[in-house]
Amino acid sequence: MVTIADVARHAGVSSSTVSYVLSGKRTISAETRDRVRDAVRELGYHPHAGARSLAARRSHIVALMVPLRTDVYVPVMMEIAIAVTTAARQHGYDVLLVTNDEGPDGVRRIAGSGLADGVILMDVELDDERIPVLQAQGTQAALIGLPRDVRGLSCVDHDFAAAGALCADHLADLGHREIAFIGYGSGVYHRHAGYAERTLAGLRDRASRRGLRFLHRTCEGTYESTAGTLARILADRPGTTGFVVQNESAIGPLLTLLRTSGRTVPEDASVIALCQDQLAEQFAPKLTAVTGSAQELGRVAVDQIMRRLGVVNGGGRPGDELELLDPVLTVRDSTGPAPRLA
Numbered sequence: 001m002v003t004i005a006d007v008a009r010h011a012g013v014s015s016s017t018v019s020y021v022l023s024g025k026r027t028i029s030a031e032t033r034d035r036v037r038d039a040v041r042e043l044g045y046h047p048h049a050g051a052r053s054l055a056a057r058r059s060h061i062v063a064l065m066v067p068l069r070t071d072v073y074v075p076v077m078m079e080i081a082i083a084v085t086t087a088a089r090q091h092g093y094d095v096l097l098v099t100n101d102e103g104p105d106g107v108r109r110i111a112g113s114g115l116a117d118g119v120i121l122m123d124v125e126l127d128d129e130r131i132p133v134l135q136a137q138g139t140q141a142a143l144i145g146l147p148r149d150v151r152g153l154s155c156v157d158h159d160f161a162a163a164g165a166l167c168a169d170h171l172a173d174l175g176h177r178e179i180a181f182i183g184y185g186s187g188v189y190h191r192h193a194g195y196a197e198r199t200l201a202g203l204r205d206r207a208s209r210r211g212l213r214f215l216h217r218t219c220e221g222t223y224e225s226t227a228g229t230l231a232r233i234l235a236d237r238p239g240t241t242g243f244v245v246q247n248e249s250a251i252g253p254l255l256t257l258l259r260t261s262g263r264t265v266p267e268d269a270s271v272i273a274l275c276q277d278q279l280a281e282q283f284a285p286k287l288t289a290v291t292g293s294a295q296e297l298g299r300v301a302v303d304q305i306m307r308r309l310g311v312v313n314g315g316g317r318p319g320d321e322l323e324l325l326d327p328v329l330t331v332r333d334s335t336g337p338a339p340r341l342a
Contacts, residue, residue, distance in 0.1 A: 007039045018039075022040075059117055062088055062119070062120060063116035065099070065122055065123075067122055076276060079295065081298070083295040088302050093117075107119065111133070120301050121144065124157075131143075145157050154304040156300040164201070165205070170272060174335060174338055176338040181200065182219050183216060184221075185225075199246055227253065230258075243271045251271075271288070273287045274289070274290050274291075275287070288335040290329050292325050300325075
């Protein structure tokens with residue numbers, strides 16, 4: 001079994017220096033730190049979890065509250081969770097998955113048990129009930145998502161307001177004047193999920209500035225609900241030629257319904273989606289999409305919680321830290337110039 005003394009001899013440093021590098025308790029030069037980490041990797045050294053926790057009074061575990069709802073797109077959530085797990089291991093931390101159906105009680109249980117040194121919250125609502133619990137218990141946390149009040153918090157998210165604005169600008173630049181936004185099911189808006197609210201606000205505001213007639217309709221994402229949503233849109237605004245879809249489950253049904261109604265994409269109707277590139281390229285025609293990196297969300301959240309725990313940068317930083325990731329518009333085959341009026 002490899003010991004800390006073996007690592008010290010291999011790196012040419014003292015055992016205490018190895019301990020400082022592993023714990024982050026003292027500032028060590030980059031050259032020495034790299035030498036110690038190389039030795040750890042080459043020898044396959046793994047600190048004993050129990051001894052490490054007792055010495056540092058830390059568990060070296062971060063809890064990740066993962067949403068398991070029927071109205072969230074699970075593949076993206078799992079992509080974020082994998083990114084968090086991978087990034088945490090680079091700092092010597094493991095990840096404890098907690099489902100968000102426990103809500104504030106789950107936060108209290110994790111914080112009170114000492115199971116985790118900090119918490120990363122996903123699926124953040126504008127007035128998230130978990131945040132006051134974390135603050136009251138003094139638990140360090142990073143949020144993937146933005147609450148209404150971000151003061152004193154570490155948060156990272158895609159800039160959903162900018163994403164909504166990009167969609168409106170793209171359709172306006174193509175000459176569309178009547179657009180519809182097919183969003184998530186009504187439950188997502190009732191619980192004030194930040195990503196849904198901010199996308200809607202950004203799209204509506206930019207549509208108004210660009211002189212577009214704008215219509216928002218919720219959609220559960222099934223074929224039947226998408227058919228009903230499209231029927232209501234066309235009944236209320238028969239001149240609609242541009243469609244923005246944020247509900248990933250509704251994309252396929254919408255394309256099929258437009259086709260069966262005699263509308264060709266993009267000649268008669270343009271469709272732009274807020275989704276990952278892998279999904280956008282699965283459809284025919286391939287979708288113009290506004291995307292953001294799920295992996296980057298996970299990586300930044302881990303960086304933020306490590307700073308708050310003092311694992312990196314020499315000490316905790318419990319102040320405000322907000323990072324919004326810029327959205328990217330990729331034009332493909334599903335959008336084109338608005339059809340000319342007959």
